[in-house]
Amino acid sequence: MEYRNKHGKRLQAALYLPAGHIEGKSYPTVVHIYEKLSRLLHTYRSPTIRGSGLSLAIYTSQGYAVLQPDIVYRINDPGVSAVECVLPALEAAIQTGVVDRKRVGLHGLSMGGYETVFLITQTDRFRAAVAAAPPTNPISLYNSIYPRTGISHQNVWESSQGRMEGGYWTNLEAYIRNSPVFHADKVKTPLLMVHNDKDDAVNWNQGVEFFNALRRLRKPVVMLQYEGEKHVLGKDASREDFSYRVLEFFDHHLKGKEAPQWWKEGVKYVDRKEHVKQYRKARAK
Numbered sequence: 001m002e003y004r005n006k007h008g009k010r011l012q013a014a015l016y017l018p019a020g021h022i023e024g025k026s027y028p029t030v031v032h033i034y035e036k037l038s039r040l041l042h043t044y045r046s047p048t049i050r051g052s053g054l055s056l057a058i059y060t061s062q063g064y065a066v067l068q069p070d071i072v073y074r075i076n077d078p079g080v081s082a083v084e085c086v087l088p089a090l091e092a093a094i095q096t097g098v099v100d101r102k103r104v105g106l107h108g109l110s111m112g113g114y115e116t117v118f119l120i121t122q123t124d125r126f127r128a129a130v131a132a133a134p135p136t137n138p139i140s141l142y143n144s145i146y147p148r149t150g151i152s153h154q155n156v157w158e159s160s161q162g163r164m165e166g167g168y169w170t171n172l173e174a175y176i177r178n179s180p181v182f183h184a185d186k187v188k189t190p191l192l193m194v195h196n197d198k199d200d201a202v203n204w205n206q207g208v209e210f211f212n213a214l215r216r217l218r219k220p221v222v223m224l225q226y227e228g229e230k231h232v233l234g235k236d237a238s239r240e241d242f243s244y245r246v247l248e249f250f251d252h253h254l255k256g257k258e259a260p261q262w263w264k265e266g267v268k269y270v271d272r273k274e275h276v277k278q279y280r281k282a283r284a285k
Contacts, residue, residue, distance in 0.1 A: 003092035005072065006084035012038040013069035013089045015098060018060050028103035028254035029065040029093070030054065031126070033086060034112035035161075037068035053132070053232070054107045058243065064250070067093045071115065076171065078163050079118035079178035086119060103127060103254040106189075107246075108134070110202065110231065111161050113193075114180070117210060120191060121183035128253035130246050132194045133202045133231050136210035137181040139168050147200040184213040190220040192249045192263075194242060196229035222263055225272070241276065244283060 001013045014037065018027050032054045047057030059066050069089030073081040093099045106129040108116035113134030120129050135141050141153050157164045168175040176182050191214065195207025207223055214221040224245065226238045233239045251257040267275045 001089070001092055001096070003069075003089050005088055009072060011070045011072065011085060011089070013067060013093065014038045014041045015093050015096065016056055016060055016066040016068075017098065018063050018065050020063075021065075021098075024097060026097060026100035027063060027065045028105070028250075029067055029099040030059055030105045030107050030250060030254075031067045031069065031086065031090060032112070033069065033071065033082065033106070033108045033115050034110070036070040036072075038070050040068070053109045054246075055243070058247065059250075062247065062251075064254075065093075065098050067099065073163050075163055076165055076174040077178060078161065079115065079122075079180070082115040083119055083122050086115070087123060087125065090125065105129065105250050105254050108132070110134070113202075117180040117191070117193075118178065118183075120189040121180050121186045124188040126189050128190045128192070128250060130192045130194075130249065133196070133199055134180075134193065134206065134210070135202050136179070136206045138162060138164075138179050139175050140209065141203060141206055142168060142175075144203050144205075147203075181210055181213050184210065184219070185217055187214060187217070187219050190249075190253060192222055192224070192246065194224040194226070196226050196231070196233070198228055199231050201231040222266065237280070240283075241280060 001015050002010060003013060004010055045056060047055060056066055069086055071082050071085040090104065094101045104126055106116050106119060106126040109132040113131040116129050116131040117134045117136055120126060138157055142157055144153050146153050156162055158166065164174060165171055193207055193211060195204055197204050211221060211223040226233060229235065229238055233242055248260045249263060252259045
């Protein structure tokens with residue numbers, strides 16, 4: 001697909017049809033975001049969960065369309081730029097007739113997770129959202145240590161994906177404007193977030209900050225934590241558990257299936273190990 005962002009820039013998006021697609025029928029759709037993904041259209045990707053990401057094969061085989069729009073950025077506005085690109089792409093996809101506008105979910109990992117949580121503070125177009133390892137507060141993250149390198153996150157926000165001019169003391173308004181945690185009160189979209197305690201790229205507390213803000217505001221949110229896992233899931237058991245929960249989450253919100261117990265009632269942190277044991281035991285049957 002081709003579309004234009006809010007400022008008229010020509011962009012592309014890949015729209016993957018569900019298996020058994022019927023012309024003229026609209027489908028529940030997951031929007032998967034991370035900078036520019038349309039370039040992967042002709043790349044072979046095995047039908048497995050890639051870390052904490054999204055498997056196209058799993059979702060298209062389960063009756064979902066998947067939209068991967070390109071995002072281009074303006075300096076000092078990484079979050080705002082995502083809004084300006086993703087929403088026009090979604091509207092263009094809806095116009096094809098493939099996407100059911102009332103059944104659209106959002107999914108992102110790392111920078112895509114940041115874009116996901118920021119988007120749901122700015123729009124209620126999505127029925128449900130999944131964010132894995134998202135930076136949620138650039139101000140608190142800025143001076144934190146990047147575990148993989150042992151240096152601070154400052155360069156990430158000034159000369160890499162953050163695309164900010166200077167530190168927050170000289171550019172505070174822009175940092176606040178693009179910090180999801182400062183807009184948590186605007187969230188209406190149910191959010192499933194995963195952030196692991198040994199994350200070696202985005203500090204675990206970033207997930208905790210956003211989760212606690214949403215809980216304080218009584219927003220619909222569950223945070224998954226896979227103990228000992230890093231930025232992306234490495235263990236097969238963790239990947240399997242995550243893939244089932246995300247599919248259950250989207251099936252509930254986008255297909256109207258019964259809500260899983262862990263979403264409907266939640267699980268206390270102190271009870272998580274026993275819950276995971278019983279959940280996986282039930283799945284094995």
